[in-house]
Structure formats: C-alpha cells, structure tokens
Amino acid sequence: MKPVKSPIFTEGRPLLSALLTLPLALVLALLLTGGHDVLTDGARLAAYLAVLASDVALFFLMLWTGKTDRWRAVLFIAFALALSVTFIARMIEVRGHMSFGGGDVLSCEVPFCHLVTTMVLIPMALAQSITFPGRIEGGFADVSSMLVIVAIALLVLGRGFCSWGCFYGGWDDFFSRLRKRPVITKIPPILRRLPIAVLALVAITSAATLVPTYCDWICPFKTVTEYEAVTGLASFLKAVVFLGLFLGLVVVLPILTRRRTQCAYFCPMGALCTGAAKVNPHEIRIDPDKCIHCKKCEKNCPMGALDGDAIEKGRPSVTCSKCGRCVDDCPTGAITYRLRGGGYSVRPDVARLLFLYAGWTFLTVFSGGALQQFLIIVMNLVTKGSALS
Amino acid sequence: MKNRIFRFLSSASGILVASAAILVVAYGLFSLSTQAHRLAQAPFMKIHPRYSGGEVTRSFSEGGAFWQVHRAVFDGLFGQRRDGFVQVDVEQFFADKPAQASIDFDGDGAADFRLILPANGAVPEVEPMSDMVDGLGAWSRDGASAIVRILLSRR
C-alpha cells in the first residue's frame, strides 16, 4: 500500500497556527525596532509595521498551510533585492557612486560581508589580525557585528544559512524558479564538492597574499553591491570576471538548470556552513521505506542535494540548505525536518516547528533593517521624488 | 519500559537543544551590539597593518600641513616581507596651496624622502632620498586630507 503523507499538526488549523505564531510576533515586535524609537518618525513607523506584519503573516502561513519553502522564499528573495537596493543607495549617498576607490580602502571603510569570513580565518588564527580594509567596530557592516552574526548562523542553522539568512542567496533562488522545466538536467554530483575546493583555494591564497582574493577577484555579487572603480587593466579584468560570473552562475545557469548554481556549486561560504553542519540541531532526513521513487524531490531540489544515493542513505548531500522544498513536495511524507542525535525521536512536525522558530527569527531580524530601509526609500521616492532624503 | 524512558529522555534533550538554539538566535541578535563590542576586544580583532597602515609614530606641522607618519609596514603572515610601505596622513592647512615635507620614517636622523602634495587634489609626488624608498604607492585625497603610501623595499 502506498504510504500517505500525514498532515502537520498545525495544517488547516488557523487558531492553533495563530496561537503558535503569537510568541514569534512578540519577539519580532521587539527585535525589528533595531534599537530605534520607531514612534518618532512616520515613515519609519510605517515601514516597521509593514515589515512586522508581513513577517508574522508569512510565518502564520507556514504553519497553517504546512508548506515551508513557498513562504520562506518570498521573504528570502525580497531580502536579496532590498539589500542590494539599500546598499547601493547608501553607497551613492556616502560616495556618490557604487564603486569604491583607493580612499575607502586606505581609510578602512569597506563594508565587511559574511563571505569575507572565509578569507580572514587563517590570518586571524596565525597573524592575530583581520586582513580586510573594514572597521572593527561601529559604522556600517563592521567586522565584529558581522562575525557575531556568522557565528550565530553557523551554530544554529549550519548550511541552513544559505536559505534562511544569506542576503545574496535570494538572487539565484529567484532565477532558479523562473522556468517550470530545466533545460540542463545532468549536473555531475562531484560538483557539489566544488565549494570546498573554492573555500580551500580562497582561504589559502588570501592568507598567502594577505588580500581577500575571492572579494578581490571573483565575487559575482559585486554586481549588485559595490565594486572596485575601473582605473586600469587589472580592475577592468576584475569587473569582467565578476559580471560574467554573476550572469553565468546567478542568472543564466539557475534559469537553465532550476538549481541555485552559485550557492550549490561555487560559494565558499556555503562550504564553511557545511563544515559547521554537525554542531547545529536541525537536519533533513529521508525515510527510504516511505519513498515511492517518484523523483519529485530530486527534480526540484534547488541545491542538487538529492539523488537515489541520498534517499538510500536517508539524508541529503552536504549542499542541503534546509529550504524545505522537498519536505513540501514529497507526496508520501518520506522527507522531514528532524532534530539531530537524541532528538531524532521527536515528532517531525514538532522538529519542523522548532526549526522554523529559529530559522524565521534569524531571517526576519537579519533582513528587517534592509527591508524597512527599502520601504523608506520607496516612500521617499513617491512623496519627495528622491530616494535618499 | 526502559525503552520508553530512553525515548523520553532523548526527545527531551533534543527539544531542549533546539529551544536553546532559538534563544541563541533571539538573544544573540537582540544583544548584537554588546556581543560585537565584546568580540572587538579579542586579541585577533585588529585590522592588519597592511590595511590600517600601522601605528602613527610621529607627527609634526611643516610646509603648509600637519603630517602623521606611521611605522614602516613589512608585516607578512608570519614574519617580515621584503616589500613594504610607510603611510603618511596629511591634513593641509589650505587645500588650494601645495604642501611639502622631508620625512625621516625610520628615525635615524636623516630624511628618507620628500613628499609633495600639489594644490587642489593633484597626484602626490615622492622624491626618494634613501635607497629603501621605491616611490609612490596607493594614495587618496579628499579636500584638504590625504593618505599617501610610499613603497619601500629592504635591499
């Protein structure tokens, strides 16, 4: 007899879902203020309320519908877009343009993003210093705040950061959803190991040269944040490389493969998160006995983490970002969120709820500032005709 | 019976760890600035001299500007490198008038180079006076302020 997916205990129960959403709503009401007095300024208050309401509503929908990825993706993709718009607006406000020049580097004013962590680890350990022209403390995207955020993400989410935190991931997540069917279907499984090689390469070259090589030469997301001003052949080549990689890995290949190719097959931060996978409490597990081999999960996994081998072993490969799409798609309920170790005996829907509380708190608070700023920019554009006033 | 107790205990420990994770996220993000400030005090939390320019070792007013000379930076990952630089921060008294000074960066009593800042943000000029000095490195000028690095090598 074909196994049947049993409903999640909150599914189709609006009252229970609302009740379980309430504690999160209260926590978010506090955390989304970001330490500002939101009552003093009308635009800020409107942005705060809009972001709070949508974050809470999306969480409620996750509980009520029993679907995870659909609602997660709305916020995750909005975060990527909002971050890029607000980042660029800020750079234009501060510098007058999107590129950074020698002055920003010499005065150590370059924002530190979480990806840089992969390049400063060895110098931090061996030379007791950070090889990056940023600010240790205070100011926009300073080193210490970002390292604390990375530590929390590694500890609690592991590779889940790639679907519940990273402010770049929404770009290839978005493009990977544009086509119904992939044009390229065969991707060699060995490529899942490529991010580990990229991580090793950038960590070693950055330590040897004392230059954050990934940032300096190959980060595709410079296209949607900031980049070195083109002043000569080297900076021109760098611009060609990062633009080409953005178009290839973040736009074209995700459309053709329906996979998040940059995140699954290239990003060194993803590899670092995988390294921390064992210390966080949540994982995705597969019950091979319940599997009817319909291959829905294999076809739809954006990180290419599932195949026959993974199903047989009972767990997805290292690239799994806990996005929840396979859990949503599996017709028999063979794939579930579980708690690691002793917690395996906890009911899967309880394990999912606990993961959602942690993942959603992280994503909403991490994205909260950018989303509110984005709304303020839009309001300024509409009411004053200028984004930056 | 034994099995049920074991199941209960392992479920309880799993739920406890997962609940602690929720607290870590909520408390960690709530107290982000405090945690970041704490982390900033750690011994490895300083910008490498290759980027910060190293400590300022002397400062003086001369030739139409206030000059701050950093220590010479040859720092590598482990030891010292052959190539380095010395950073000079300049605050011109008048941005539309040139400024210049002879600088003795190693404190041996003899000037090592002359640094000239032409008026109105033009490219700085370096006149080497010691064979350690290779010439102008990275620089930036913003109004009356300038940061200039002079390339050095140990021969």
Ligand code: SF4
């Ligand atoms: S979705 Fe995947 S795990 Fe579920 S039945 Fe189909 S092949 Fe098996």
Ligand code: SF4
């Ligand atoms: S295995 Fe499932 S949860 Fe993991 S990335 Fe793939 S679809 Fe998402």
